[in-house]
Amino acid sequence: MVLRLVSHHGSVTRAQLMDLSGLPRTTVYDAVAALVDSGAITTAQAAGDGRGRGRPVERLSLNPGRAQFLGIEFTRRATRVALANDACQLMGVRGAEEPSTAGWQDRVRTAHRLARTLAGGSLGPGSVKGVGVGIGGPVAVRGVGGTGSVTGVGVGGTGAARPGPEVEVAHLVRERFAAPVRVERGYRLAALGEATWGAAAGEPDLLSVSLSREVGGGLIQAGALHRGPYATAGELGHVNVERENGRPCHCGGHGCLETVASSQAVLDRYHACGGLASDIADLAVAARNAEEAACRVLAETGRAVGGVLAALANTFAPAVIVIGGALTRTGTALMDPLKRELHELVVPTVRPHLSLRAATLGTTATACGAVALVAGAPAANPA
Template sequence: MPHDHDGPLARLRRGHEELVLRLLRTHGPLSRGELGRLSGLSRTTLYDIVTVLVDAGAIVATPPAAAERRRGRPVDALSLHPGAGQAIGIDFARRAVHVAAVNLAHEVIGSASAPHAADLGREERVALAERLVGELAGGRLRLGALSGIGVGVVGPVGERRAQRAGTGELVAQEGEFTARAEAAGSHADLAVLLRKRFGVPVLLDNNTRLAALAEATWGAAAGVQDVLYVRLSHGVGGGLVVGGALHRGAHGLSGELGHITADPDGGPCSCGKRGCLETVASIGAVLDAHPTAADLPSFLAALPDDPDARRVLDAAGTRVGTVLAAVCNALGPEVTVLGGELAAAGPALLGPVERALSAHLMPVSRPLLDLRAAVLGEVAGALGAIALVLHESPLLTRYPAPESVE
């Protein structure tokens, strides 16, 4: 009697395989126990699925290091096979391009950055990104194995969907942007240009939101499911990770913390409103409030012995903490992460932020406050772009053949 390879049992099995692969792609290495809890599969079913995927070369089981072993049977860590594919993240920041590469076992292969003039054209920025990607891992990155590219850009990014084309590959689609139509067209053109350059699917989002996802995946809030992130840079932005997933909002406009009103009587903002947080807590606003500082490096260098610099940071940090308290009262994140170039000021900024945040939180929430400094630095947006690919790519269809597994 012939086997029904497309019957209900076969489809159920494929669904279980997809679930296991998606969990490993999203979370990175997991033990069988952790995989069982996340998947909800029975122990017998999970054992069967894992055995098939290991035999097929889709996943690998790695025993714990000698220093991590405890009494009893060693607990292997399951992960996607590193050779099953790679993902690249590119962050097109205002004045620099940052790139990073990660394999599907969540191992960072390399990262690189290069500054550029703020008015550098789009095609020149893409060429710069291509050069940096070529230099990753000493030029040994196998572009033919790429499973996708995640891209971070400055400004609002509308919803976009990824769907299978007739070839079985992903195609990025840019939906309508709800603001800045000119930027929308630029972002859509950028996705198409990158797709042509690298020949792989492209997923695109706001780079500050992606930095939030990176800090929740690899950084200061690694493993935390509900994270609020704010970045104090040339602009002020933020991101929210809810239940381990990036929150974009109904129209892709979430995370605009810089445009929450911080001073109703304040000056004009580039968004068209007045008194936004960005007008008092961006790099430009901080430098403008200091009597002599010419740039951020000189401002930070003078900070230990400069009372004016400390006064400026205290005022900016108080505004930031007050705004964050309102957001925390509404959303209740487990961890709040402070990033961006201004965060390099350390306790001189973090202290005022934490004091104002605590003062304006509901009393019941104050003991739960967990404010952390970001740790990923300028490459956070690129790493978050990779996390976007790892979180959203569908089932990988091209596993390495069993004979190629080392």
């Protein structure tokens, strides 16, 4: 927390850190001492501080000479950047909204501006040692390691934003930041973020799932992010859940989980039942008020998701399942049926060891995972 506050405010005193954090004096002073010793932050006497009685007031700021790593997430309507140091300490996250029509060049410029802000106003030559990039569409692999060549933000679905001709995102980011770049699927990076700083921090075996505009996930096994030979691991949204009469999916199939459990799919089914809520927030209110249509549709959705998670738990035996995304804000109307289905369908030998946890990083998970990918987080080496 202290490191993030220093990053966010640029230059602060210990007293200001106590006010901002609400932490006791001893806790703040001990944390500052450890960060100074590690080289993460530097101290300087405050300008205009007359050498009166007592210890001179010191201002704390990030060490500009310390190696820095960046994580960037590009979505349809936002760009987010996370900063970490070479000790894999998360120093801060910033974001900015983008028009869905913004091209890659504009998005990369926004990322650079956010990174400069996080770094205290400057990114010195050679200070950025690596950049991880999370995108909202499939990562095209070209040979071992892949370059991360994609067409646009959210590529792969009908209506996906296509800000320009095919470009190599890695090349544009590398050119702007003069640092090595790794591009990865956003859902997999969200799993890495939760495993590094979030709900499953330190867990070597976990499954992460996000229920939002799309449905996707990530798997970490034996402490390593699972990518697969074709960089397609984690496409939970395309597990079939309606073999007969399934709705068409943008992937070309029918009855995929995404056609049942994405935010829009849930709203469409709810409206077909006569529901009036216009968005997920209103749907959550309707569910809390025990509206029949809202509760029925969310229960159906929860059971579908719970069934898929049970199958994956039986197959991969994760210790933790982390679940997040906009749809989870609907609360118990979704989560109680999901938990019941998961509990009923998971094999008895797995059941007592499985922990279902709410994601804690929210919309910053992918950017955090992207910086963990290049900053040396334990689970960052893909399998």
